[in-house]
Amino acid sequence: MRFARSIGVLVAAALAATGTARAEQVVKIGVAISLTGPAAVYGATQKAGVLAAVDHVNKSGMLKGVKLEAVIEDDASTKEQGIAVFQRFINKDKVAAIIGPTLSNTATAADPLAQAAKVPVVAVSNTAPKGITDIGDYIWRVSLTEFQVIVPALQRMQAKLGFKTAALLYGNDDAFTQAGYAVMKASLEHTGIKIVGTQTFAKPDRDYNAQITALKALHPDILMVSALAENAAGIVAQARQLGWNVPIWGGNGFNAPAFIKNAGPAAEGVYVGTAWNKVSPDKVNQDYLAEMKARGVDPDQFCTQAYVGVLAIADAIKLEGGKGTREAIKAGFAKVKDLPTPLGLFSFLPNRDGSHPPSLQQVQGGKFQIVQ
Ligand code: 1QQ
Numbered sequence: 001m002r003f004a005r006s007i008g009v010l011v012a013a014a015l016a017a018t019g020t021a022r023a024e025q026v027v028k029i030g031v032a033i034s035l036t037g038p039a040a041v042y043g044a045t046q047k048a049g050v051l052a053a054v055d056h057v058n059k060s061g062m063l064k065g066v067k068l069e070a071v072i073e074d075d076a077s078t079k080e081q082g083i084a085v086f087q088r089f090i091n092k093d094k095v096a097a098i099i100g101p102t103l104s105n106t107a108t109a110a111d112p113l114a115q116a117a118k119v120p121v122v123a124v125s126n127t128a129p130k131g132i133t134d135i136g137d138y139i140w141r142v143s144l145t146e147f148q149v150i151v152p153a154l155q156r157m158q159a160k161l162g163f164k165t166a167a168l169l170y171g172n173d174d175a176f177t178q179a180g181y182a183v184m185k186a187s188l189e190h191t192g193i194k195i196v197g198t199q200t201f202a203k204p205d206r207d208y209n210a211q212i213t214a215l216k217a218l219h220p221d222i223l224m225v226s227a228l229a230e231n232a233a234g235i236v237a238q239a240r241q242l243g244w245n246v247p248i249w250g251g252n253g254f255n256a257p258a259f260i261k262n263a264g265p266a267a268e269g270v271y272v273g274t275a276w277n278k279v280s281p282d283k284v285n286q287d288y289l290a291e292m293k294a295r296g297v298d299p300d301q302f303c304t305q306a307y308v309g310v311l312a313i314a315d316a317i318k319l320e321g322g323k324g325t326r327e328a329i330k331a332g333f334a335k336v337k338d339l340p341t342p343l344g345l346f347s348f349l350p351n352r353d354g355s356h357p358p359s360l361q362q363v364q365g366g367k368f369q370i371v372q
Helices: 002-018 040-060 079-092 104-117 146-161 175-191 209-216 229-241 257-267 283-294 301-319 326-333
Strands: 025-033 066-074 097-099 121-123 139-141 165-171 194-201 222-226 248-250 271-274 339-341 344-348 359-364 367-370
Touching (some): 040 066, 040 229, 040 283, 040 301, 066 301, 097 301, 121 301, 146 359, 165 209, 175 194, 175 222, 194 209, 229 257, 257 367, 271 367, 301 344
Parallel strands (some): 025 066, 025 097, 121 139
Antiparallel strands (some): 271 359, 339 344
């Protein structure tokens, strides 16, 4: 008894001396991602990226006295559920920052709530150039826009294929697929490439034969497609079934390995601009790949961008001297510059969009391979 008491006193004294008796500050991050609905293929891998990054940051000791905690909720790929999840994060969980939502379409509806409540948001997969970060000064993004990826990719694609004409096919019921189409159209026109035909579809569509047949008859040198992964797989499979062997170049929706799986052999040769050079020999990227392998995760671009979203929040907290409040994180974001990440050196631009080098990849042997 006496011994136990004196041990207790000793322990208390030791804790007081080292300061470890003080509770760790837990910084909650709300993660609104699509675990169901048409964007679920992206959400599953985003979740793996967030969880890995939270572990990475917490184990690294880079945020002394601060522990990150992810609160993950399904935005169901819809505006309505995105809004409901944001409301919960803002008012009930009282998170310090929000990552997500998965789709630009959802972000256009949910982000204004965070802006009004002054809760910083980091988009990790929204690529519509307009209507995201311009919502306001609390909205930031890690994901490169379609403009940032497609414009440099177009130069490389043209150098490779030397095409002079193009046909366009896009989803007309989604903020991202519409924005991707607008970027494709503008950059083709700017480069002097003739757009010989344009067709549309909607998310619930599964039969694209009429659109493909119409475009095929125009004999374009290339087909550019702005679609989410599920539609993308159907479009590519049906184009090849119709015997159309035109080079196909997809927008960001194609970046999910699920696209390759669902399209099968028809996916071979398809080009996609990407934000992540997965074969980059850079040490940060190689360490990340090893870390993910140890977790049993085969990361894709979306996983990596979600991981970097957490790194950006952690860096913002560090830059604000370990403060994990909403205001501190927002202020810290403005100082994030040349942060070493698996995406390369990452900075936020003055308009709160992200900046780092983009890449181009092609499906070869059933996998995305970086075009060197
Ligand atoms: C967006 C996208 C999707 C294709 C991926 C989540 O880029 O909605 O902006």
